[in-house]
Amino acid sequence: MTTPSTHSQSSFPFPPEYSFPPFFTRQTNLTTHHAQLVKWSSLVLAYCRHHRIFKLSLSGSSGTSTTTNQGGTSTTGSGGTPNQPGGGELDTTELFYNQRIDRRLSLADIREVIDFLRNDGRAEYVTGDGNSGSSSSAAIGGAGGAEGGGGDIVWIYWRTPEEWASLVEGWVDSTGQKGSVLTLYELVEGDGTRGTEFHGLDQQLLLKALNVLVKRGKAQVFGQEDSQGVKFF
Amino acid sequence: MFLKHIDLTTALRPSYLPDEDLLYVQDNVGLYEGKYKLPNQQNGQIYLTSHRICYVDKAEPRKYSVALDLKDVERYEFYGGFLKSSPKVTLIPKATKRAPLQPRSPGLAGPASRSSTSSPATQVEGGLRALPVESPPTSNATWVCTICSFSNPVPSNFDPTTANAHTPLPPCLACGIKPTLTHVLKATISNVASRQPGTPALHTPLPVRPRLATEFSATRGSSSPFIQAQGASPQSSDLDASFQCPRCTFLNHPSLLSCEMCGGPLISQDLPAELTQQTRPHTESPGPILNSFGTVPSGVENSDSVKISFRGGGDKIFYERLKGSMTQRKWLLQGAPPIPKASRTRDSLGNSSNPSATTDAARDRPKLGGIAGLEHHSQAMRKNNELVIGSAFEDLEALMASAKEIVALAETFARQVKGASGASSASENALLADSVSQLGLITTKDIVGSSSSASGSDSLYLSELARTLAEFLTDDRRGVLKRAGGIISLVDLWAMFNRARGGVELVSPADFEKAANLWEKLGLPVRLRTFKSGVKVVQSRDRTDETTVKALLAWLRDLHEFPPEREVPWDWRRFGRGVTARDAAERFGWSIGVAEEELEMAEERGVLCREEGIEGLKFWENFIDTGEGKGYKDPKIVEAERLVKVLKEAGFV
Numbered sequence: 001m002t003t004p005s006t007h008s009q010s011s012f013p014f015p016p017e018y019s020f021p022p023f024f025t026r027q028t029n030l031t032t033h034h035a036q037l038v039k040w041s042s043l044v045l046a047y048c049r050h051h052r053i054f055k056l057s058l059s060g061s062s063g064t065s066t067t068t069n070q071g072g073t074s075t076t077g078s079g080g081t082p083n084q085p086g087g088g089e090l091d092t093t094e095l096f097y098n099q100r101i102d103r104r105l106s107l108a109d110i111r112e113v114i115d116f117l118r119n120d121g122r123a124e125y126v127t128g129d130g131n132s133g134s135s136s137s138a139a140i141g142g143a144g145g146a147e148g149g150g151g152d153i154v155w156i157y158w159r160t161p162e163e164w165a166s167l168v169e170g171w172v173d174s175t176g177q178k179g180s181v182l183t184l185y186e187l188v189e190g191d192g193t194r195g196t197e198f199h200g201l202d203q204q205l206l207l208k209a210l211n212v213l214v215k216r217g218k219a220q221v222f223g224q225e226d227s228q229g230v231k232f233f
Numbered sequence: 234m235f236l237k238h239i240d241l242t243t244a245l246r247p248s249y250l251p252d253e254d255l256l257y258v259q260d261n262v263g264l265y266e267g268k269y270k271l272p273n274q275q276n277g278q279i280y281l282t283s284h285r286i287c288y289v290d291k292a293e294p295r296k297y298s299v300a301l302d303l304k305d306v307e308r309y310e311f312y313g314g315f316l317k318s319s320p321k322v323t324l325i326p327k328a329t330k331r332a333p334l335q336p337r338s339p340g341l342a343g344p345a346s347r348s349s350t351s352s353p354a355t356q357v358e359g360g361l362r363a364l365p366v367e368s369p370p371t372s373n374a375t376w377v378c379t380i381c382s383f384s385n386p387v388p389s390n391f392d393p394t395t396a397n398a399h400t401p402l403p404p405c406l407a408c409g410i411k412p413t414l415t416h417v418l419k420a421t422i423s424n425v426a427s428r429q430p431g432t433p434a435l436h437t438p439l440p441v442r443p444r445l446a447t448e449f450s451a452t453r454g455s456s457s458p459f460i461q462a463q464g465a466s467p468q469s470s471d472l473d474a475s476f477q478c479p480r481c482t483f484l485n486h487p488s489l490l491s492c493e494m495c496g497g498p499l500i501s502q503d504l505p506a507e508l509t510q511q512t513r514p515h516t517e518s519p520g521p522i523l524n525s526f527g528t529v530p531s532g533v534e535n536s537d538s539v540k541i542s543f544r545g546g547g548d549k550i551f552y553e554r555l556k557g558s559m560t561q562r563k564w565l566l567q568g569a570p571p572i573p574k575a576s577r578t579r580d581s582l583g584n585s586s587n588p589s590a591t592t593d594a595a596r597d598r599p600k601l602g603g604i605a606g607l608e609h610h611s612q613a614m615r616k617n618n619e620l621v622i623g624s625a626f627e628d629l630e631a632l633m634a635s636a637k638e639i640v641a642l643a644e645t646f647a648r649q650v651k652g653a654s655g656a657s658s659a660s661e662n663a664l665l666a667d668s669v670s671q672l673g674l675i676t677t678k679d680i681v682g683s684s685s686s687a688s689g690s691d692s693l694y695l696s697e698l699a700r701t702l703a704e705f706l707t708d709d710r711r712g713v714l715k716r717a718g719g720i721i722s723l724v725d726l727w728a729m730f731n732r733a734r735g736g737v738e739l740v741s742p743a744d745f746e747k748a749a750n751l752w753e754k755l756g757l758p759v760r761l762r763t764f765k766s767g768v769k770v771v772q773s774r775d776r777t778d779e780t781t782v783k784a785l786l787a788w789l790r791d792l793h794e795f796p797p798e799r800e801v802p803w804d805w806r807r808f809g810r811g812v813t814a815r816d817a818a819e820r821f822g823w824s825i826g827v828a829e830e831e832l833e834m835a836e837e838r839g840v841l842c843r844e845e846g847i848e849g850l851k852f853w854e855n856f857i858d859t860g861e862g863k864g865y866k867d868p869k870i871v872e873a874e875r876l877v878k879v880l881k882e883a884g885f886v
Contacts, residue, residue: 019803021811022844022853031839035858101802103846 012050014098015043024103026112037116040105044113045122047095049158054202055126056092056154058110114154121160126153155205159197164209167198169218172232181231183223184210235326235537236266236299239287243758244703245294247280247287252563257281257554260693261545264288264299265321267538273297278693279541281554283563286324286541301326301539303555304564311552312540320548322555325538374424375480375497376417383407384480384495387421389560414624618642696755698740698748703757705730706771714759718822719776720831723749723761723769725824764830765837782835788812788820789841789854811844811851 017023017039027033048056097104105113117123159167168187172178175192186192188206193199198206210230213219223229242248249255258281264274273290274297280287284304290297307327314320374387385406404411475484476499483494491498543551621638706714706726713729714721721729723746731739740748749761749771758774792809801810812820818828832852835841842855 016804016807017856020808020853020856021803021846022842022851023857025842025844025846027842027857029836029839029842029858032836032842032855032858036842039857 012047015039015046018043018098019101021101021103024098024105024109026106026109037113040113041117041120041122044095044117044156045158047092048156051092052200053092053156054205056095056156058107058114058152058154117156122157124155124157126155161205161208161212164198164201164205165212165216167196168206168209169213169232171196171198178232181229183227183229187230235305235324235539236264236288236301239298239300241289241294241298242704243707244700245289245755245757246700246704247282247285247289247298247300249282250284252283253285254283254563255280256283256558257547257551258693258697259543259545259547259551260291260696261543262288263319263542263544265540265542274299279551281551281558283558283561286555288541302564303558304562306559309552309555309559311548314543314548319542319544320546321540321542322548322552323538323540374421376412376420378405378408378410378412379416380410381405381408384497385412387417387424391417391421695744695748696751698744699751699755699757702726702730702745702748703752703755703759705733706759707773714771714773716822717824718827720770720772720823720827722824722827723771726771765833766830768826768830770827770830778834778838781831782838782840784821785817785831785835786840786854808856809854811853813849813851817852 023036023039027036044056047053096110114123118125171193184203184206188199188201188203198209201209207221207228210219210221213232214221218233220231220233221228222231240248258278260278262277262279264271273293274288276292277288277290277294277298280289285300285302287300288298301324305326306324308325310323310325312321312323375384376387377384383405385403388403391400391402400414402412402414402417476487476489477484478492478494478497478499480497481492481495483492485493485499489499541551621642713726717725727740727742727745730745734740746769749769752759752761759771760774762770762772764770789809789812792812793806797805797810812832814825814829814832817823817832818825821828823831832841836843836852839858840855841852842857844851844853
């Protein structure tokens with residue numbers, strides 16, 4: 001399992017509402033609440049895009065690792081943290097916790113934001129994902145969170161698998177590699193893809209994207225667990 | 234003109250003169266002048282007070298409301314209504330300084346005499362009608378002497394509501410023994426009590442006695458043509474019937490004026506008009522007299538008589554009370570010196586003065602000065618209070634009669650107690666106590682006539698209550714609304730209102746709420762508002778949600794300019810700061826509950842947003858939903874729109 005090595009070290013420019021205290025309280029007015037969800041989801045997407053985070057640990061981001069513990073979720077969260085892609089090296093606490101104004105979004109409200117993203121097709125619970133081709137391999141990375149949280153780890157699709165698929169397809173087209181066989185490792189870590197957007201892509205997410213291509217009949221995935229290859233047509 | 238334009242209060246009711254008492258209210262009435270309908274005064278409410286009759290138009294109250302002074306009324310007549318014609322009360326003005334006025338002039342009496350001579354019944358009528366004018370208007374209450382059992386008339390100037398221990402009472406006419414106050418009071422009250430339930434029973438002809446016209450031939454001329462027109466049917470059959478004395482039931486000969494047995498007056502002076510009207514088969518036919526009368530060239534003056542047409546009932550009670558106020562002639566009292574309070578006080582205290590009698594006070598005060606004077610003064614006051622209380626509790630009826638005084642006394646005591654204990658609310662209590670007297674014109678259920686339609690019986694009471702409330706709220710002297718920041722919860726208002734009534738004629742919560750719901754319909758300057766949570770508040774009409782929101786926003790915007798009291802981590806120049814319900818309550822003078830509701834209302838409108846923190850619930854200007862978030866768009870659509878825009882700018886589309 002790899003973690004994104006290319007994420008930008010520069011700090012993420014938070015939107016102004018991030019320092020607006022009521023932004024961290026669930027609004028009761030339906031219109032305002034909707035606007036709040038919209039702003040939060042675009043913030044989450046922008047944040048993950050900025051740091052190239054593909055999976056987000058909810059309990060990890062809700063601030064368990066830094067200050068106050070939040071009960072039962074903290075144990076599983078902290079146990080799984082080192083292995084988690086995205087959550088491993090980068091502290092995502094700041095996303096839902098503004099230390100400067102000392103306001104944090106509660107876990108329930110985070111889930112509401114995630115649900116809002118899911119309805120939009122921009123997020124997906126890792127454990128709830130049964131049709132993933134490599135659910136077994138996913139279990140390695142997400143084991144800690146997946147067991148405890150019942151959906152603690154979430155895919156954040158700042159690009160959906162379809163979008164990733166078309167990116168890969170476009171790259172294969174432009175480099176004239178149709179018909180050739182590539183390993184998955186080559187695709188995300190190899191020198192040939194350096195400079196492309198999907199360089200450093202999470203392997204599981206790559207597999208999801210390739211499965212989209214498989215369904216379209218544009219590619220075929222074969223091989224064993226750790227040495228999977230793909231052939232483009 | 235007989236009718237004068239009047240000023241209305243904020244609640245669209247006539248503004249009363251000092252000392253004026255509201256006696257009766259009836260809705261759904263129309264006005265006639267002469268025989269013609271007044272086109273603009275056909276649907277309104279009639280207010281009978283001790284001094285005036287006021288008509289308030291329903292559609293255009295400010296424009297068409299009129300009043301006439303009772304002191305200008307020469308006579309008043311009653312017409313019971315027939316088929317489609319509603320019951321009417323006719324008021325004929327005095328012929329003051331107006332030479333050609335009214336049927337006294339032979340020229341006008343000429344046409345009238347045609348019908349008056351044609352049937353003996355009308356002559357009877359004429360005599361009967363003239364009677365109330367002719368005979369001194371006394372209440373026919375009597376008290377029976379405890380010594381000799383002679384029934385004495387209660388003096389005409391005896392008013393049970395103002396009578397007290399100092400009211401002079403005449404001795405018994407037969408034996409010369411003075412009656413006790415309570416005895417006379419009881420007699421008066423029982424008389425009033427027996428008269429009131431008797432009103433619906435008017436149809437029973439028992440107390441009525443037809444009189445021979447010849448007895449009153451001298452006065453016949455003074456009767457109005459109207460009456461004679463109305464009195465078209467014969468009633469001669471009654472002439473032979475013996476007449477039962479209302480007091481002892483002895484059957485007297487019809488020509489007798491007083492009972493042979495008990496000496497009681499036989500002519501029920503109160504009721505002749507409506508009774509005879511009731512039995513009359515047809516009325517208000519546009520007879521020749523009416524016609525000629527209406528077309529008299531100088532009819533400007535002649536048509537001055539005003540008819541009030543009661544389309545919704547209530548006519549009889551109105552007539553009764555009108556009669557009462559015409560008898561009392563309260564307008565004569567205006568400016569008159571107060572009834573001297575007699576002098577058991579002075580008897581017992583030697584040279585001590587009654588503090589409320591100004592003449593006495595003026596005489597005695599210079600004699601004493603300084604602390605001695607003050608002490609003397611308060612001693613006299615205490616003595617007087619003792620007397621009042623003593624006489625009031627002698628008897629339950631007497632207590633009822635002097636209830637007003639006792640209530641006022643109790644209020645003063647309460648104020649003194651409060652003042653002694655140094656309570657900070659003393660001023661508030663004083664204000665409430667004062668407002669009791671200001672609330673002199675309260676609407677009670679018995680003032681308001683019940684409409685003939687069963688469903689509408691309560692509505693008039695409620696609408697009057699609604700108006701009273703509106704006046705109470707908008708009265709600048711009291712400033713109820715202003716002190717509450719322009720908004721007050723209905724429960725608070727109910728408590729305040731009932732307290733201001735001084736414990737009498739309290740309003741039930743159900744009636745109160747119903748009345749409050751009527752404000753909107755009646756077009757009064759206050760309105761009832763229900764918050765999301767169900768809390769009902771009262772505010773003036775010009776204060777809408779929009780203005781509240783505007784005020785809140787302006788306040789929050791101000792907070793961008795002024796730095797917060799302590800350091801805040803966020804950018805207060807951009808976001809301002811959050812406010813709690815308490816802050817808002819302080820700022821606008823609302824109660825906390827109202828402030829909460831107002832803030833939530835603003836939140837509901839999307840103007841504010843909330844922040845729940847350790848410091849409690851705070852409200853902020855809404856920077857979350859700033860408009861661009863409305864209708865979250867798919868990025869693809871956004872992209873497509875951007876493309877279209879670029880193409881447009883480039884001129885391709």
